[in-house]
Amino acid sequence: MVSAMNNLILGIDVGTTSLKAAVYDCAGIQKGSSVVEYSLLTSRNGFVEAPCELYLDSIRKCLKTIEAQGVFSLSDIKTVGFSVQGETLCLLDKENRPLGNAIVWMDNRAGKQSEEMKKKFGDELCYKITGQVSFEANWPAAKLLWIRENEPDRFEKTRHFLLIEDYILFRLTGKFAAEGSLLTSTEYWDIRTKKYWKEMLDFIGIREEYLPEIRESGEIVGKILPDMAAELGISSDAVICTGCLDQAAGAIGVGNIRPGIFSENIGAALAVCVPTRKLTYDPHRHMPVHYFAIPDTYMMHTFTTGGMCLRWFRDSFCQNEIELQDSTGLDSYYLMDKEAEKIPAGSDGLLCLPHLQGSMAPDVDLNAKCVFYGATLKHTKAHFIRSIMESLGYIICRNLEAVGNMGLEVKQIRTMGGGSKSDIWNQIKADITGKTLNVTYSSQDTACLGAAILAGKAAGIFPGIESAVDSMVKIRKSYEPDMSKHEIYRKQYEKYQLLFSSLHELFDKDAE
Numbered sequence: 001m002v003s004a005m006n007n008l009i010l011g012i013d014v015g016t017t018s019l020k021a022a023v024y025d026c027a028g029i030q031k032g033s034s035v036v037e038y039s040l041l042t043s044r045n046g047f048v049e050a051p052c053e054l055y056l057d058s059i060r061k062c063l064k065t066i067e068a069q070g071v072f073s074l075s076d077i078k079t080v081g082f083s084v085q086g087e088t089l090c091l092l093d094k095e096n097r098p099l100g101n102a103i104v105w106m107d108n109r110a111g112k113q114s115e116e117m118k119k120k121f122g123d124e125l126c127y128k129i130t131g132q133v134s135f136e137a138n139w140p141a142a143k144l145l146w147i148r149e150n151e152p153d154r155f156e157k158t159r160h161f162l163l164i165e166d167y168i169l170f171r172l173t174g175k176f177a178a179e180g181s182l183l184t185s186t187e188y189w190d191i192r193t194k195k196y197w198k199e200m201l202d203f204i205g206i207r208e209e210y211l212p213e214i215r216e217s218g219e220i221v222g223k224i225l226p227d228m229a230a231e232l233g234i235s236s237d238a239v240i241c242t243g244c245l246d247q248a249a250g251a252i253g254v255g256n257i258r259p260g261i262f263s264e265n266i267g268a269a270l271a272v273c274v275p276t277r278k279l280t281y282d283p284h285r286h287m288p289v290h291y292f293a294i295p296d297t298y299m300m301h302t303f304t305t306g307g308m309c310l311r312w313f314r315d316s317f318c319q320n321e322i323e324l325q326d327s328t329g330l331d332s333y334y335l336m337d338k339e340a341e342k343i344p345a346g347s348d349g350l351l352c353l354p355h356l357q358g359s360m361a362p363d364v365d366l367n368a369k370c371v372f373y374g375a376t377l378k379h380t381k382a383h384f385i386r387s388i389m390e391s392l393g394y395i396i397c398r399n400l401e402a403v404g405n406m407g408l409e410v411k412q413i414r415t416m417g418g419g420s421k422s423d424i425w426n427q428i429k430a431d432i433t434g435k436t437l438n439v440t441y442s443s444q445d446t447a448c449l450g451a452a453i454l455a456g457k458a459a460g461i462f463p464g465i466e467s468a469v470d471s472m473v474k475i476r477k478s479y480e481p482d483m484s485k486h487e488i489y490r491k492q493y494e495k496y497q498l499l500f501s502s503l504h505e506l507f508d509k510d511a512e
Contacts, residue, residue, distance in 0.1 A: 007461050008076045010234070011452030012062075013083040013445075014055055014164060016104065021062035022448035024075060026461060028472030030445065031072055034065035041101060046109045049101035052090045053162060054071075058173055063232050069353035072235040081218070081455025082243025083250070083447035084165040089140050091147075092160035093169075099154050102164055103143055107324055110142035113149065115276070117142060117187075120203060123207055127281065131191040131298075133361065142188035145204050154361035159210055166212045172240045173222035173380035178212035181299075181511075189214075191291055191298075192279065207372045217244040217293035218454035218465065229316050241458035243451050245291035247301055251417055252453050253446030254438075255473040256355060257465060260411035262403070264396050265446075266419025270306030275299050280406050285358035287402055293454060294465055300403050302361040304395060307418055309354035309370060310336070310388050319383060326360050337424045339382035345431060345485040346492045347383045349374045352391040353500055362402040363500065367413060367507040373499055384487060388423045392456040393489070394496045399435055413437045416446045430479040432489040437479040442472075449473070 008031060013020045017040065022033035029089075051067040051368040067074050085106035092098055099401040117135040127134050129352045135142065140163070148155040162170070163186070166178045183189035190201040194206050215221070219237045222408040229236040243249065246263070256263040258275075265271045275292050276299070282289075292299040313323065315331055355368035372384065400410055413435050419425050420443040430437040442449045462468035 003345070007078045008072060008078045009452040009456045009461065010080045010453065011083065011448035011450070012080065012243075013447040013451060014058060014085055014168070014402040015246065016085050016106065019058035019062060020445070020448055021059065021066060022445055022447065023066060023072070024358065024450070024452045024457065024472065026147060026441065028449065028474065030442075030449075032066040032069050033445065034062040034447070036061045040106075041103055046107065048107040049150050050088075050104055052098040052102045052164075052167055054102075055168055056450075059168075060232060062286065063234070064211065068092060068125070068232055074204075075235045077238055079232075079239045079455040079459035079461070080224070081241045081451040081453075081479040082168065082457070083246045083451040084163075084168075086163075086182055086245050086499045087140055088164040089143060090162045090164055090167040091154065092162065092508070094159045096160065096170070098356045099466045101159055101504060102167075105138055106141065108137040110146040111137040112269070113145040114139070115153070116145065117203070121200075124285070126147045127285050129190050129192065129197055130187045131291070132187055133189065133285050133288050139185055139187045141200055141204060144206065147497040148205050149259070155205070160212075161206060161210055162212060164191055168220050169242065172224050172228050174211040174225055175222050177221045177339050178213045178326075179215050179217045179219075179242040179244065181217055181248045181293050183214070184245075184290045189291065194291070200445050201375060216433060217242050217243050217248070218297045220458050220493070226414055230276055241455040242259060243454060245290065247273055248293040248299060249444040249448075249450030249454070250292070251275065251299070251450065252438045252465070252469065253442055253448070253450035253473065254414040254416050256414050256470050257294060257469055260409055261414060262400060262410040263414045263416065264429075265417040266310070266392060266415070266425075267417040268270050269303045269306045270392055270395060271303040272396065273299050273301045274403045274408055274410065275409055275416045280408065282362070282402065282406055283360070286364065288361060290413060293450075300406070302399065304360040305354055306392060307357070309352075309391070310354055310385070312356060313384065313388055316383070318451040333422065336385050337422050338382070340386040342384040342422050343382050345428075346488045347387040347390060348378060349376075349498055350379050350387040351492065351499055352387040353503070354388055354395075355392040355494075359500075359502075362399060366502060367511040368500075368503075369507060370449065371420070371499070386428075389428050390489070390492070391420075391496070392419070392425075392430065393429045394493050396429055397433050398497070399492055410435065415439055416443045418444075420444070426479045432493065434481045434483065434486045438475045439477045439479075441474050441476045445474070
């Protein structure tokens with residue numbers, strides 16, 4: 001390791017509605033951080049956009065706030081890495097100026113174009129080449145075809161088709177670079193060859209020379225441009241590095257880089273990640289495959305409705321807890337935890353399907369709804385709280401089952417996000433899965449830390465990603481499964497699966 005414990009590393013997490021910057025030393029101790037929230041533009045149905053400059057402005061604001069904290073000098077930052085939302089597009093003209101707003105990943109204007117791609121190539125070929133289970137309106141390939149068909153002048157003027165990470169790297173270094181973890185879900189990149197998919201580029205009408213150079217995550221792109229260094233207040237010798245998809249960064253930020261580890265993140269959504277050193281496909285074509293942030297490794301990654309179900313229940317039915325939070329300062333979720341602790345494993349037979357916005361892989365049903373089953377006169381509000389927590393544990397268990405069927409063994413779980421703050425929820429997840437669940441000190445800022453780890457490795461502060469993780473990621477607490485409760489949950493999990501499968505026809509009928 002480079003002997004510079006004074007070397008500071010900046011990790012930037014470019015999220016959908018906020019950007020966070022955090023600075024770390026080589027031991028993974030956070031020295032300062034800041035968050036900037038922003039709004040998206042949704043002026044037309046299905047359109048979700050943001051000014052390309054919004055993301056640079058947010059970096060400027062974050063660094064200004066960190067500098068005002070006065071803990072250290074920004075000039076001590078030696079390297080910068082990124083965790084980035086997937087699929088968001090930014091198009092530049094021949095003068096390297098943005099042609100309109102960035103098209104955010106949530107934008108679904110390209111439904112017609114995704115259907116055209118299904119007819120031309122088929123979803124099976126899509127999965128084989130890109131790792132994505134089907135052509136969808138959200139993916140960049142379909143959106144670029146939409147631009148060609150609906151805004152031909154904009155399409156003809158474009159000389160650089162970029163993802164938002166590529167755009168930020170260009171603005172900071174003057175160089176065009178992209179990396180596989182973000183390119184995976186464009187559906188114009190071949191996960192097998194790590195090259196652009198020529199047949200798809202031809203179908204869309206894109207010349208490969210208009211796309212960035214393909215790099216690995218955690219590589220130096222170049223030194224920061226002098227004017228950007230002066231503008232941001234960091235050293236002109238600081239190096240800018242390729243980052244990775246936010247969920248991959250989160251996995252790295254909890255140390256999920258070795259076989260046998262499964263990471264889960266319960267925020268508004270529940271996201272799961274399982275890295276593997278072999279390109280492995282789901283024979284049922286349910287689990288998407290992403291390129292990971294370590295060269296020639298891959299990641300089974302999917303997400304579905306998560307903590308938003310508990311938040312919905314709190315906002316709708318836990319007014320007492322909210323009022324106590326306002327009057328005492330005790331967190332309303334902590335008070336809900338205390339209620340859940342009173343209820344036995346299995347919630348006395350009460351089951352919840354937490355699908356407020358449909359269900360995603362491995363059990364895709366976009367029409368699925370939230371359901372509570374088995375309620376009787378003995379059930380209380382506390383039962384409903386615990387049943388929601390258990391339902392997310394069942395979804396994690398289902399994902400473990402899916403990756404197990406693909407030959408991927410999981411020995412431990414690492415948790416992150418808002419759900420990781422709950423002792424009772426962590427224990428429930430350990431008991432349901434029968435796996436040890438570990439919480440790290442960085443469980444709330446894993447994406448920024450993962451970005452910093454990649455940057456530290458790229459800059460030579462660490463000899464490799466493993467040593468960087470070993471230095472910067474530490475386990476704070478472990479939860480061992482109670483196998484007597486695991487047996488109770490095994491029976492409840494079987495009922496959960498039967499309930500879900502039994503309601504598909506009704507879900508479909510409601511959607512008619």
